[in-house]
Amino acid sequence: MRISSTHRPFRYELTVPGDKSISHRSIMFGALANGDTQITGFLKSADCLSTMACFRALGVEIEDAGDIITVHGKGLHGLSAPQKVLDAGNSGTTTRLMSGILAAQDFASTLTGDASIQKRPMKRVIEPLTAMGADITSEKGNGCAPLLIRGRKLHDIEWTSPVASAQVKSCILLAALCSGCAASVTEPALSRDHSERMLLTFGADIRSTKNPDGTFTSAIAPAHDFTSPGKIVVPGDISSAAYFLAAAMMIPGSEILVKNVGINPTRAGILTVLERMGADISAENANVSGEPCADLRLKHTELTVPGCDENGDLVIGGEIIPALIDELPMIAVLATKLPCRTIIKDAAELKVKESDRIAVMTENLKKMGADIEGTADGFVINGPTRLHGAEIDPHLDHRIAMSLAVAALAAEGETVIRDADCVNISYPEFYRELMELL
Numbered sequence: 001m002r003i004s005s006t007h008r009p010f011r012y013e014l015t016v017p018g019d020k021s022i023s024h025r026s027i028m029f030g031a032l033a034n035g036d037t038q039i040t041g042f043l044k045s046a047d048c049l050s051t052m053a054c055f056r057a058l059g060v061e062i063e064d065a066g067d068i069i070t071v072h073g074k075g076l077h078g079l080s081a082p083q084k085v086l087d088a089g090n091s092g093t094t095t096r097l098m099s100g101i102l103a104a105q106d107f108a109s110t111l112t113g114d115a116s117i118q119k120r121p122m123k124r125v126i127e128p129l130t131a132m133g134a135d136i137t138s139e140k141g142n143g144c145a146p147l148l149i150r151g152r153k154l155h156d157i158e159w160t161s162p163v164a165s166a167q168v169k170s171c172i173l174l175a176a177l178c179s180g181c182a183a184s185v186t187e188p189a190l191s192r193d194h195s196e197r198m199l200l201t202f203g204a205d206i207r208s209t210k211n212p213d214g215t216f217t218s219a220i221a222p223a224h225d226f227t228s229p230g231k232i233v234v235p236g237d238i239s240s241a242a243y244f245l246a247a248a249m250m251i252p253g254s255e256i257l258v259k260n261v262g263i264n265p266t267r268a269g270i271l272t273v274l275e276r277m278g279a280d281i282s283a284e285n286a287n288v289s290g291e292p293c294a295d296l297r298l299k300h301t302e303l304t305v306p307g308c309d310e311n312g313d314l315v316i317g318g319e320i321i322p323a324l325i326d327e328l329p330m331i332a333v334l335a336t337k338l339p340c341r342t343i344i345k346d347a348a349e350l351k352v353k354e355s356d357r358i359a360v361m362t363e364n365l366k367k368m369g370a371d372i373e374g375t376a377d378g379f380v381i382n383g384p385t386r387l388h389g390a391e392i393d394p395h396l397d398h399r400i401a402m403s404l405a406v407a408a409l410a411a412e413g414e415t416v417i418r419d420a421d422c423v424n425i426s427y428p429e430f431y432r433e434l435m436e437l438l
């Protein structure tokens with residue numbers, strides 16, 4: 001994919017595709033429920049289609065009628081043994097959440113994924129599941145997929161996770177749900193709470209609390225009944241919206257309106273950071289009937305960075321990190337345009353995403369002329385710098401490709417993005433929409 005710079009201001013309005021995290025969960029929870037679930041706004045990207053294929057392989061009937069997906073729920077004990085290895089593709093959410101579900105079934109299965117998935121750490125789910133009595137092993141003994149899972153009834157657990165991870169938390173909650181036992185998961189900061197919100201709408205008894213020491217606990221009681229609410233409406237994905245908000249931040253005179261975006265506070269850290277950079281951003285038509293959502297309008301302004309500390313640095317770290325973890329590649333690009341130093345810290349998790357995002361962003365932004373250094377848990381970026389076109393290798397990581405495609409709009413000359421179609425993981429229409437800005 002070749003992308004040329006643009007200096008022409010744009011005014012553009014768009015709707016981004018459905019939220020990836022919520023789309024995965026809508027299939028999973030719908031499959032485990034009694035009754036049918038009609039999903040609107042479902043994200044038909046490679047990751048969510050992997051989840052769909054896995055559940056079909058477990059005997060769940062899922063109808064795709066274009067705008068509406070209908071999952072015919074099997075109930076908590078209705079999945080059947082798959083006839084083949086389950087393939088999660090590139091999806092960490094599929095792999096980790098399904099591990100919890102499969103560990104509690106009365107059949108054995110093998111779960112794997114692509115080369116990236118086979119390198120990502122699964123010990124973080126193997127350990128708590130084993131502590132619940134599960135029989136789950138890494139086939140190669142390296143703590144990664146393929147995972148051999150011999151399902152069985154699990155028992156109660158109180159687990160403290162060293163990382164704030166919604167995937168780990170949801171894996172344990174789903175394992176407990178399927179085994180009819182109780183579980184509590186304590187994490188150092190609050191990770192996205194889509195599972196907890198959706199579990200509530202299906203009638204589960206789940207509570208989340210902030211503890212006096214600043215940690216967070218989500219606890220589920222043994223489930224007797226798990227019934228579909230009938231309909232799930234998936235809002236637009238704030239992680240996809242972030243690329244377009246950032247584009248308007250970077251091109252003077254521009255204005256963007258992204259409609260119907262999920263602004264769940266456990267996901268919306270990007271909005272706080274954009275404000276700290278000096279963005280003129282507003283949320284309109286806020287709607288809180290399901291997951292909170294709103295239309296987001298951003299008008300380009302000079303980036304004055306009112307959120308700098310007393311040293312003049314913009315520091316992004318601490319408990320906001322889980323609420324913007326997937327947006328950090330885009331934030332790193334924006335930081336190259338700020339008249340200050342940006343320090344991104346407490347984000348070592350970036351190393352174990354679809355790629356090592358610290359290494360891959362540093363390598364590629366350097367090629368574009370940025371003053372950036374990767375650290376053990378983030379980046380240090382000195383701005384402002386003029387970016388120039390370069391040949392980008394996103395290492396098959398969708399979020400790196402999209403972040404650098406936006407950087408390319410504001411860079412001098414032409415940028416070539418290798419393996420550009422990796423964006424299909426979360427946003428198949430991304431380039432078509434981006435080209436509308438030119």
Ligand code: S3P
Pocket residue numbers: 020021022024093164165166167168170191192325326349
């Ligand atoms: C996700 C949780 C996050 C996020 C990922 C999707 C989810 O991962 O990075 O893209 O749907 O639960 P962790 O929870 O492992 O940080």
